[in-house]
Amino acid sequence: MNALRFEHATLLLKQTNLRIIDICMESGLSDSKQLNKMFLKIYDMTPKEFRQNRMPLSREFNQEASSSQYVFTEPESVRILRVHHHYDCDEPGFINTLPAM
Numbered sequence: 001m002n003a004l005r006f007e008h009a010t011l012l013l014k015q016t017n018l019r020i021i022d023i024c025m026e027s028g029l030s031d032s033k034q035l036n037k038m039f040l041k042i043y044d045m046t047p048k049e050f051r052q053n054r055m056p057l058s059r060e061f062n063q064e065a066s067s068s069q070y071v072f073t074e075p076e077s078v079r080i081l082r083v084h085h086h087y088d089c090d091e092p093g094f095i096n097t098l099p100a101m
Contacts, residue, residue, distance in 0.1 A: 004081075005029055006038050013051045020047050 009027040012018055020032050029035050032047075039047050072080065 001028075002038075006035075006042075009035055009038075009047070010050075013047055014054055023047070 005027045006029075009023050009029060012023045012026060016023075018026065020035065024030070024032050024035050027035075036046055039045060039050060043050055045053070
């Protein structure tokens with residue numbers, strides 16, 4: 001779950017001008033210290049440095065250039081996530097590996 005949160009935070013850093021604390025809240029991270037630790041471990045830089053060093057946004061992702069925002073439906077969101085991520089629960093027989101309640 002933390003990998004998805006980190007990926008979402010990275011995307012927000014690239015595509016928005018939200019404050020770091022707002023990105024943490026939007027991504028489900030407990031605080032900016034957690035995000036800083038993750039960025040230092042993976043990119044060897046802070047989120048602020050990452051944002052400053054990013055490539056300019058392409059027009060298709062530039063939120064200032066677009067006045068509308070598309071919100072995916074739940075089935076569309078799940079489809080997109082399944083294309084880009086592997087989930088153990090998608091494996092055949094996964095339900096049999098869960099502990100009995």
